[in-house]
Amino acid sequence: MEEKSDQLYNQYFVEIDILNQFEAIFKYANEGIVISDDQSKILKINPSGLKTFGYEHENEVLGQKIEILIPKRFQERHVGHREKYMESPHARSMGLQFDLYALKKGGDEFPVEVSLSPFKNSQGSFVICFIIDISTRKKAEENEKNYRKELEKEVEERTLILKEAIQKLEKTKNELDNSLKREQELNSMKTKFISIASHEFRTPLSTILSSLSLMEKYNELNETEKRNKHNDRIKKSIKNLTDILNDILSVNKIEEGKVIVNPENFNIQNFINELIQDLQGLLKPGQKINFKGAETPETVVFQDPKLLRHILINLxxxxxxxxxxxxxxDISLRLEPNEIYLEVKDYGLGIPKADHEKLFTRFFRSSNVENIQGTGLGLSIVLQYVNYLKGTIKFSSEVGKGSVFNVNLPKNLKSSKI
Structure with missing residues (x-):
């Protein structure tokens, strides 16, 4: 009997000791601790819990529903959650997939971490809530997040600056490359021009000098026919020199961007007839220019007659x-409501197929015309002028059968400075 009494006595003191330890933990824990019953009424709250929620005395919360510690916007939802939890209570951490917020006495919300631990005794079922204010951590996370955003923004800005710098360097490099290429082209053009011009100028100048000497002789001998023949040779040589100079001046205008397009209304059919008359003196014996005019009665167009004249004269x-x-x-004209179609056809030497690709290149001359005078500038100028008039030019040619050049221009052109 005495032995049983000692056992009960010892068990009592063990339970007292355990209770004392629990009280110590409850009282001095850094975490907020709230104990509620199966109806979610607050039965006990430790000092850290009071401090966390901004209360001075526990009687301010004891007997209240746990929702007093939850922001109003979450209270209705929380009731459903806790009722479901009490159907099958178990130890768990809350807010694994979303942020949790608690409510201070003064109405301020703050982020928290919450762990639940259910237990039972002879008095009923209870839940211990462990609550940690994580405001400092959240602030640190937010600061870190903002810092990362700022860092990413700064990296993005610097990347953009670097990208722009690289683009500028690329642009500068391309400009330098283009300038170098352009300079090389100009040097090549100068070399070609000096070579061609020296040859092309020498021939008509020699002809003029020799013809002038012979004309003096024929004057003394009173041989009018021979004198007139050499007079024609002089005129033709001067015409060749003029053509060369005109080509050079045209290239210079194009290079310096001084070509001005001045469209005006004019009768294109009359314009071509007059141009053909002006070219009669250049025809070889037996040659004839046949003009097939437009079938439409209205032949007035709005184009630049000066540039068009240069195109047609060259062709x-x-x-x-x-x-x-x-x-x-043969030259033919066809007019559509918005288009001008011109065709110049000859039955002469023709252009070798191998030369077709380079035909509109400056200073290029077909391989089968080496003995015929020319600078190789004419067709390149024609192409530029056609472009200025917003048109297109195509050709077809066969050696020994001649060439056909087709020019297509808009019927109405807006003026512009090139």
Missing amino acids: LTNAIKFSKEDSPI
Whole structure:
């Protein structure tokens, strides 16, 4: 009997000791601790819990529903959660997939971490809530997040600056490369021009000098026919020199951007007839320019007659130059509501197929016209002028059968400075 009494006595003191330890933990824990019953009424709250929630005395919260510690916007939802939890209570951490917020006495919300531990005794079922204010951690995380955003923004800005710098360097490099290429092209052009010009100028100048000397002699001998023949040779040589100079001036205008397009209304059919008359003196014996006019009665267009004249004169003089005596040259005009179609056709030397690709290149001359005078500038200028008039130019050619050049221009052109 005495032994049983000692056992009960010892068990009592063990339970007292355990209770004392629990009380010590409850009282001095850094975490907030709230104990509620199965109806979620607060039965006990430790000092850290009071401090966490901004209360001075526990009687301010004891007997209240746990929702007093939860922001109003979450209270209704929380009731459903806790009722479901009490159906099958178990130890768990809350807020693993979302942020949790608690409510201070003064109405301020703050982020928390919450752990639940259910237990039972002879008095009923209870839940211990462990609550940690994580405001400092959240602030640190937010600061870190903001810092990362700022860092990412700064990296992005610097990357953009670097990208812009690289683009500028690339642009500068391309400009330098283009300038170098342009300079090389200009040097090449100068070399070609000096070579061609020296040859092309020498021939007509020699002809003029020799013809002038012979004319003096024929004057003394009173041989009018021979004198007139040499007079024509002088005029033709001067015309060749003028053509060369005009080509050079045209290239210079194009290079310096001084070509001005001045469209005006004019009768294109009359314009071509007059141009053909002006070229009669260049025709070889037996050559004739045949003009097939537009079938429409309205032949007024709004284009630049000066540039169009240069285009047609170049194409027609080439046809004359590269065709034999007694060979016809055909020019035709077709007008559509918005388009002008011109065709210049000859039956002369033709252009070798291997030369087609380079035909509109400056200073390029077909391999089969080496003995015929020319600078190789004409067709390149024609192409530029056609572009200025917002048109296109195409050609077809076969050696020994001649060439056909087709020019397509808008019927109405807006003026512009190139």
